[in-house]
Amino acid sequence: MKKFLLKILLFASILTAFAYIIDICISKGLISMSDYRFQTWNEISKNEINADLLINGNSRGLSHYVPSVFDSVLNTNSYNIGFGGHPFNAEYLKYHYYISHNKIPKVLIQNVDFLTLSDIFVIGHEREQILPFVKDTYLRKHLPDYGFNLFEIYIPLVRYFGYQKEIKNGLFEKFGLKHYFNTTSEKGFLPEKGVWDPTELNKIEKIPFDKDSFSVDLFIKYLSELKNDNVKVFLVNSPVYYKATEKLEEKAEMYEFYSEIARRFGFIYLDYTSDSLCFDSTMFVKAVHMNKTGAVKFSKKLASDLRKYKLDDLITRK
């Protein structure tokens, strides 16, 4: 038995050392790739963004707000930390990851819509974006609440299990071998590619306004934290194609909910779901996602609207 256990111990030690080295190679490779999935998390971790104007939200947050437009119109330094494919809890995680490495922003644009407060679920869509960063102090502590188990966080290589593409890309990148990247983001902004396609819209019968109680509580907690940190917050309902808005159930309730919550905290709620942009299909790729042209036009409009709120004293000029 003693011999058997010693052999196991020796085997496990060598294996752990190997796994640790490979894990580091994959992680470093992925971090250095020009791939939007890892790019924002990496830029945040470098403690160098320190944006005065921060944009947060779901996939609409990610693809409708162009930081370079805000920079030029408001003469500021902005950054987009949108997190696509998830309800609000993922945005909350990314915001806190952001402020654990960067100073608290002076102004925050929070995209809100019919999906923001839907049921909480674990990080699933593009989950791989977090994998190289799980050792981060903040993430290590909070990822178990987002469907990551302790083995993934503490045992080398376990978290990459099943992510064959990422393993290959990470190793190829690390060792300088030729491989193909995905797209890069521009200060966190990721434009939707393609031209207007009504297929998704035609499939949708009704769009419900999901309001999960846990999400609502978390959202209120988030707004309280922002209030305590003296962040000027704009809750913005960005444009969606007008036919999608027509299919939205409990429209009035959604507007009322966000208006009321903004009032409660002394924040501003801006609704663009009836804006003229919503009636032009050339601004969209699908029912609820704008293309780059639409995103630029909307960002210009929003930036010029924000000027009315006298942000000069809040936003440091570059």
Place this chain on the structure above:
Amino acid sequence: MLFNSLEFAIFLPIVFILYWFVTNKNLKLQNILIVVSSYIFYGWWDWRFLILMALTTYFSWLSGVLMYNVRNKGSFNETKDKRRLQIISASNIVLNFLILGFFKYYNFFIDSFVDAFSFFGYRIENSFTLKIILPVGISFYTFQALSYTIDIYRKKLEPTKDIISFFAFVSFFPQLVAGPIERATHLLPQFYKSRKFDNEIASDGLRQILWGLFKKIVIADNCAVYVNQVFSDYQSFNGSTLVLGTILFAFQIYGDFSGYSDIAIGTSRLFGIDLMRNFNFPYFSRDIAEFWRRWHISLTTWFRDYLYIPLGGSKGGTLLKIRNTFIIFLVSGFWHGANWTFIAWGAINALLFLPLLLAKKNRKNTDTVAEGKLFPNLIELTQMAVTFILVNFGWIFFRSKSITDSINFIKGIFSPDLFKLPEISGYNGLILSIAVLLLVEWLQRNKPHGLSFNGQKYHILRWAAYFSVILLIFLFGGKSETFIYFQF
């Protein structure tokens, strides 16, 4: 709890340590540990069904005790007491089949009954089907418990009064949910004796676990991605894609089920318990009869011993042989699930097996293919390829959702674009993994499993091989899928 889960990775070392370091001096305590850990293992999936398993176990044990009492009460009355024994064993068999039948086949019978009436023009409102959850492994542990009752009735086994050993025999966690289906004559006596730790056996057990994990995680889980895609949307693909999907399913089900069996056998060897072999490199078979001697051996031999031979086996006239062959294959198909596709799969295999039986060539290939040689000759190679194709034909029915889907799938294969390139991509790495599997298993085809290395030579090379397999699992492992045979 899945073998390929992290929960099991914690569970196994804990049970191992308790088994060899805490309870090792007391056999009863060691068996209690096996029962408790097995119930935890099973309850991890759904604790409610623990009661069902406990009931099946208790009644099977009780039937043994009652039969013992009848046989040992003093004077044995040949007529009366034999009748009593028949009633006791039959009651237990009926009870077990009622439980199995209700959970596994109730809705199937109701639906088929309603369909049959509709066929003859009578409309029946089908309000009898129930939302029944199929308890994992019910077919496996029920058959294991049945083997005990039948063997006692046949006087092949002495009944046990040791209820803890009996509970350990039925619930032994490595083989509880997907076999091998053990015989009471083989496994139960192992719980009566104290076990001694054997370094060689335990080390080989770990190697077998590792090979099982490779087959499950690298082969089966990666094949599953393509197989699910092809079989769920077969109408959209050309013939060559359907052929590829079928071949990948052949490797998926082999990797999945034989992988599970390897992990089960390897795990039990860590506890000093020997389980029967369940797979013997079936895709190197030269005919269907050989395939069935090498595939799911524990079930095939169960049906042979408890159904085929009592029915007369291959003795008697041609009609009897045909009848018995069909019965055993149809029942075997039906055992897999309540769906006509499994019955069709059984019938196809019966049709493929019968010519060999009638020509008395069913035991022609009982040795290992190309024994003592590195490569097979052309005839052996052709025989293996033809057998593989025939087996794959059966797998189409096994994997399809309905008979109609199976037939349409086959029609799709013979479409004009059969010789065009497959319409799915990205499977090159998987093909390479399958090639590694076939190469290793071909070289090891005389051994119990792919990583069975005897002797002390080439330490470094062997360790390098183990590390390579582990790295392959980590780097090329597919997204975790449950085991296919859990549903049976």
